[in-house]
Structures are given as C-alpha cells and as structure tokens.
Amino acid sequence: MTDSFSSDCLKLDRPVGAPFSGTSSWRDEEKSLSDLKKLYPDFPYPVLLKIDVQRRGVVYTKEALAAVDPIIHMTSVRSDYYDKDDLSPVSLMLDDGTSIFTEGFLADTGFEPYVVDFDGRSAYLCDGADPLARVSYWEKPDYYSKTTSRGRHMWQLVSARPQRLTIHPHQFCDFWKKSGCGCKFCVMASNFRAGNKEALLSVDEIVETVAEALKEPGRNQSIFLTGGTIVSGQNPLDDELELYLAVLKGLGLLFGGRKFPSQLISTAFNPWQIRRLWEETGLTSYTADIEVLNESLFDWICPGKSQLIGYQGWLDRLEAAAQIFGRGNVNTGIVAGVETARPKGFKTSEEALSNTLEEAEKLFRRGVWVVGCVWRVMEGSVFFRQRPPSLEYYLRLAQGLDGLRRKYGFMADLDNYRRCGNHPDTDLARI
Amino acid sequence: MTSVDLRTYPDLVAALLEPASVKVLGVVNGDGAPHLAVKNSIRLEHDGNLAFDELIETSRSNAGLVRAMWFNRKVAINVVSPSGQAWLLSGRPIRTVISGGEFRRRYEAVRSQDPHGGLAAIWHIKIDDLSETTLAKRRLDEETAHPLLIHLDRLLAEPIEAGAEAPISSGLPEPAEHRELANSHVPKGHHGHNGLNGNNGD
Numbered sequence: 257m258t259d260s261f262s263s264d265c266l267k268l269d270r271p272v273g274a275p276f277s278g279t280s281s282w283r284d285e286e287k288s289l290s291d292l293k294k295l296y297p298d299f300p301y302p303v304l305l306k307i308d309v310q311r312r313g314v315v316y317t318k319e320a321l322a323a324v325d326p327i328i329h330m331t332s333v334r335s336d337y338y339d340k341d342d343l344s345p346v347s348l349m350l351d352d353g354t355s356i357f358t359e360g361f362l363a364d365t366g367f368e369p370y371v372v373d374f375d376g377r378s379a380y381l382c383d384g385a386d387p388l389a390r391v392s393y394w395e396k397p398d399y400y401s402k403t404t405s406r407g408r409h410m411w412q413l414v415s416a417r418p419q420r421l422t423i424h425p426h427q428f429c430d431f432w433k434k435s436g437c438g439c440k441f442c443v444m445a446s447n448f449r450a451g452n453k454e455a456l457l458s459v460d461e462i463v464e465t466v467a468e469a470l471k472e473p474g475r476n477q478s479i480f481l482t483g484g485t486i487v488s489g490q491n492p493l494d495d496e497l498e499l500y501l502a503v504l505k506g507l508g509l510l511f512g513g514r515k516f517p518s519q520l521i522s523t524a525f526n527p528w529q530i531r532r533l534w535e536e537t538g539l540t541s542y543t544a545d546i547e548v549l550n551e552s553l554f555d556w557i558c559p560g561k562s563q564l565i566g567y568q569g570w571l572d573r574l575e576a577a578a579q580i581f582g583r584g585n586v587n588t589g590i591v592a593g594v595e596t597a598r599p600k601g602f603k604t605s606e607e608a609l610s611n612t613l614e615e616a617e618k619l620f621r622r623g624v625w626v627v628g629c630v631w632r633v634m635e636g637s638v639f640f641r642q643r644p645p646s647l648e649y650y651l652r653l654a655q656g657l658d659g660l661r662r663k664y665g666f667m668a669d670l671d672n673y674r675r676c677g678n679h680p681d682t683d684l685a686r687i
Numbered sequence: 688m689t690s691v692d693l694r695t696y697p698d699l700v701a702a703l704l705e706p707a708s709v710k711v712l713g714v715v716n717g718d719g720a721p722h723l724a725v726k727n728s729i730r731l732e733h734d735g736n737l738a739f740d741e742l743i744e745t746s747r748s749n750a751g752l753v754r755a756m757w758f759n760r761k762v763a764i765n766v767v768s769p770s771g772q773a774w775l776l777s778g779r780p781i782r783t784v785i786s787g788g789e790f791r792r793r794y795e796a797v798r799s800q801d802p803h804g805g806l807a808a809i810w811h812i813k814i815d816d817l818s819e820t821t822l823a824k825r826r827l828d829e830e831t832a833h834p835l836l837i838h839l840d841r842l843l844a845e846p847i848e849a850g851a852e853a854p855i856s857s858g859l860p861e862p863a864e865h866r867e868l869a870n871s872h873v874p875k876g877h878h879g880h881n882g883l884n885g886n887n888g889d
Contacts (some may be wrong), residue, residue, distance in 0.1 A: 274838065296757075297758075300757035300758070301757065302756075302757065328788070349786075351756075351781060351782040351783070352753065352756045352757065352782075352783060353753075353783045353784075353785045353808065356696055384798060394786075394787075395786060395787035395788060418786035418787070419785060419786055450795075472791070473791060473795050474790060474791050474794030474795070474805075474806060475786070475791065477785075672784075674785050686749075686750065686753045687717060687750045687753050687754045687757070
C-alpha cells in the first residue's frame with residue numbers, strides 16, 4: 257500500500273491544557289452521584305453509575321483481584337487502543353445487565369477512582385468505603401483459550417464483549433504518521449508503539465477465530481469491525497476499504513453469503529466505497545465516527561480527519577451511507593465531553609450541550625443517528641491533562657440523545673446495551 | 688424489603704415444579720398500564736428466589752422488568768397449579784443475565800425445546816410478599832373477616848321459590864363460624880375448578 261496522505265497537520269502531538277493539581281476539589285465543583293439520583297429520579301441509577309465509573313476509572317482491592325478466576329473471567333484483550341493480558345478483569349457488568357468498560361489507562365485527572373471490593377461472595381463498586389452496587393466480571397468466551405492454526409492466541413485477533421465479537425484488523429492509524437494529525441483524545445498510536453504487535457492482522461486468522469467463536473451457543477449477537485485509518489489506495493481510503501471487504505467477505509462465507517448482524521466503524525468512506533460494502537458483503541450497519549459535533553472543534557481535535565475529508569464532507573458521507581444502508585442502519589459516534597476540552601472547547605456546559613444536541617438533531621434529520629460514549633481521558637493521548645465534564649453533563653447529554661432518537665423514530669438495535677454497551681444514551685433505549 | 692424464602696412453602700414449590708402449572712408475570716408499562724404475560728419458565732432457584740427465561744428482547748415484560756429494577760418497582764407473579772391452587776407473589780427483579788455460563792446453559796435448554804427460539808435474558812426475582820389465592824381459601828378468608836359481604840339469598844334456611852311466601856328472619860347474617868358454608872366442605876386439595884380457567888381468588 258502507498259501512503260497518499262501527504263498533507264501535514266502542522267500541530268504538534270504535545271499535551272494540551274495545564275496539568276491538574278491532583279486535589280479533590282472536583283467534588284465541590286459538581287453535583288454528586290447521590291445528588292443527581294435525587295434530582296433526576298427518572299434517570300436510571302445504573303446508567304448514571306456507569307457513566308461516573310467510566311469517567312473516574314476503577315481500581316481493585318487485592319480481595320477483588322483474588323476473586324478473579326482466569327478460567328472463567330475475561331482478563332485479556334487486544335484492540336487498536338488497548339492491550340492487556342494480566343489477571344485483572346477486562347470490564348464489569350452491573351446486575352441489570354449494564355456493561356461498564358474499564359479498559360485502558362486513565363490519566364490522572366484528579367478524580368478518585370471507584371474501588372471494586374469483594375466481600376467473600378460478591379464484588380461491589382465502592383466510592384471510598386461506601387458500596388454502591390454489586391458488579392460481576394465479564395466472563396470470557398470459549399475461543400479465548402484457543403490458538404489459530406498458526407499458533408496465535410485467538411483473543412489477540414478478536415476480542416469479546418458480553419454479546420459481541422470485536423475485530424480491529426488495522427491496529428495503527430495513518431493520521432498518527434503525520435505530526436499533529438492524530439485525534440487528540442486517541443491512544444491508538446501510543447498503544448501501538450508501546451506494544452509489540454503487527455499493524456495488520458491476518459484476514460485468514462480473523463475468519464478462523466470467528467468461526468471458532470461462533471461454535472459457542474448464545475454468546476454473540478453481532479460482529480463488529482473497526483480500526484485505524486488507512487489513507488492509501490488508488491482513491492484515498494481504498495486500501496482501508498479493501499481490508500474490510502476482505503474480512504467481511506471471509507466472514508460472509510460463514511453465513512452462506514447472507515447478511516449477518518454486523519457493524520463497521522471506519523473512516524468516512526465516499527458513496528462508491530460505501531456501496532461496495534453494502535453490495536459485496538453481509539454487513540448490516542455502518543458507522544463513521546464524527547467524534548465531536550462542531551466544525552471548528554472537529555478541525556482542532558481531529559485534524560487528520562478534518563484535512564482528509566472535512567467536517568461537512570464527513571456529514572455528507574454519513575448521509576449517503578444512510579441512503580445506501582437504509583434508515584436506522586447508519587449512526588455516528590461522539591467522544592462525549594471533548595467539546596469542553598481546553599482551551600478551544602465550549603466554556604460552559606449549557607453552551608456545549610445546546611450546540612451538541614442542535615448539531616445532533618441536524619444529523620438525525622438527515623437519517624443518521626448519534627451515539628455518545630464517555631470521554632475517558634487516557635494516558636498517551638494528547639488530551640491527557642484534560643478533565644471530562646461533570647456527571648450531570650453526561651446525564652443530560654444521554655437524555656438529550658435518547659430523546660432525539662425517540663423523536664425521530666430510530667431503533668437502537670445496532671448499538672444497544674448488549675451489542676456495544678458503551679453508550680449511556682442507548683442504554684436508555686431498554687425501556 | 689423482607690424477602691420470602693419460597694422453599695418453605697411446599698405446595699407452592701410443588702406447583703412451581705409442575706410443568707402443567709400456569710405462571711403469569713405482571714409488570715407495569717411506561718404509561719402506567721399493567722401488562723401480564725404467561726411465563727411458564729418461571730422456576731424456583733436454589734437460593735429461594737425465582738428465575739425465568741425471557742425469550743423476547745423487545746417484550747413489554749422485559750422492559751417492565753428493567754423499569755422495575757431501575758426505579759425500584761415491584762412485579763407480580765401468579766402461579767396456578769393444575770388443581771386450581773393458586774398464589775400471588777410480588778417482588779423485585781434483582782439481576783438479569785445476558786451472557787456467560789448461566790446464560791449459555793439456559794440458552795441451550797431453550798433451544799433444545801424450540802429449535803426456532805432464542806433467549807434474550809434470564810431474570811432473577813426476589814419475592815418479598817406472598818399470599819395463597821386459591822378460590823376456596825380466599826372465599827373462606829373473606830367470609831371470616833368480612834361476614835357482611837354476602838348475598839342474602841345464600842343465607843336462607845330454605846330456598847324460597849319464586850312467588851312463594853318468605854319465612855320470617857332477622858335478615859342479619861350469622862357469624863361465619865356458626866354458618867354452614869359451602870366452602871368449608873371443600874375437601875383439601877379439591878378446589879372445584881381447573882386452574883387453567885384462571886378462577887383463582889386474587
């Protein structure tokens with residue numbers, strides 16, 4: 257493949273924002289979980305707790321770690337943004353089935369992380385010493401203990417969520433090859449550089465692994481693909497497209513060439529590329545993450561995407577995808593909260609919320625629905641000295657996005673609580 | 688919330704184990720309307736709680752259980768044995784299982800019974816209130832506690848034919864313990880109706 261992405265994003269990959277002092281003053285600056293539970297009695301507490309845990313992170317007591325059974329629980333994961341193979345849980349689940357992603361290494365934002373403790377029978381999420389909710393550790397699928405015919409651990413090729421298979425065929429991103437072009441919240445480059453892994457996975461081994469994973473009854477409801485941008489090709493992004501086409505065609509053989517519940521998050525392909533995905537594969541839904549719903553912030557936070565496609569171009573491509581894949585089968589994700597990043601982000605929550613929801617509504621009108629995930633400020637990202645907005649901000653954003661989804665009549669099926677589980681707004685779609 | 692250990696109710700345990708029993712789950716919809724659905728997979732778990740297999744992800748029952756769990760609301764379960772013995776239970780969902788070993792075991796059990804079927808979730812429900820609602824028992828309970836709530840014609844010493852002269856009477860019912868009540872003669876285990884007719888005295 258040749259790299260046709262030659263523009264230089266000019267900005268440097270240096271930290272943005274001053275470091276936090278590490279004090280606990282954040283508790284005085286925002287409403288607490290218990291305050292919000294009383295203020296918003298119609299907002300489900302497990303979803304609120306999930307948001308806060310994702311924002312603040314978790315640590316485990318030695319008793320909680322001793323309760324991990326590596327035969328049963330999922331402790332290994334390899335993705336384009338996270339690698340882990342120790343004896344701590346990959347992620348957590350609340351009793352109501354709400355998943356809480358705890359993957360990754362959160363930066364020191366001054367928040368105290370939640371504590372997972374174990375009382376001899378069950379694990380509990382605690383804020384300090386106060387137990388708030390029982391949690392369980394994700395259980396691992398059968399294929400996690402197996403290797404491919406080439407001897408590679410299958411979990412390194414395909415990772416698992418409670419009901420989904422996740423594939424990252426390209427584990428690096430071309431935007432990070434140019435100084436200052438990577439998305440500022442993203443850790444794909446630092447994760448890749450820290451690990452000893454290949455950028456491109458073998459398509460044959462991916463298909464072999466999925467075939468093995470599908471032997472387990474009742475484990476999977478969806479297959480999900482994503483990965484870093486590959487700019488190169490006859491037309492920009494053609495090589496990225498060809499990679500996904502190869503994987504999807506290989507997987508399609510497992511389903512007799514029929515459509516199968518699946519989602520791709522790629523760089524925003526042009527309509528001809530998207531049509532090929534629809535016509536040549538079993539893919540059922542398409543996503544290209546806009547990341548932040550404001551053009552000038554997009555240009556600042558996602559300079560590579562901005563230069564290659566641009567904000568309006570990205571939105572146009574999403575709309576075209578919705579026309580090809582059908583209404584409801586195309587959405588876009590935002591890293592909710594980065595719109596408040598210093599120094600160029602919105603200064604107030606009200607301003608950030610109203611801008612984001614207004615812009616989201618424009619997309620809903622164009623046939624593209626919007627999902628948010630909590631901005632987890634990660635070590636290794638340009639934004640590692642930032643702090644995400646308040647818990648109330650996330651609550652109101654989740655309510656707002658859920659309200660828009662209902663207003664415009666979109667189902668959350670493709671990104672619901674059990675397929676992805678990383679979107680507080682689609683958690684709300686359960687009722 | 689005081690939980691009820693269902694294992695201490697042998698007739699109810701027997702009814703829960705009996706495949707021909709009818710088990711109905713009641714939840715509340717988002718608009719406040721009640722929603723009932725037959726859920727014959729409702730079963731007694733080793734911990735004394737109930738569990739059942741929700742087969743439909745988008746069912747109103749499933750949403751109602753999520754709602755109950757999120758907002759601390761109760762759900763109701765009606766169990767009726769083939770002989771007509773019936774119970775009304777209320778409680779709260781305490782856990783749903785959508786993945787992992789327990790899910791797989793039930794998924795395979797469901798699929799073995801219905802090759803076209805699937806499993807959305809397993810729900811665990813802790814029961815905190817229970818009453819027997821078998822018609823004969825409820826009738827006796829009411830006549831004991833509320834002796835005035837009876838139609839007078841049922842208290843007559845002799846049936847009065849239409850158009851016949853009525854016998855002299857005070858018109859007041861006697862205390863229940865002094866009356867001959869048809870229900871008090873119902874032999875144990877016979878309740879005069881088939882539970883499938885739904886005639887339990889809830």
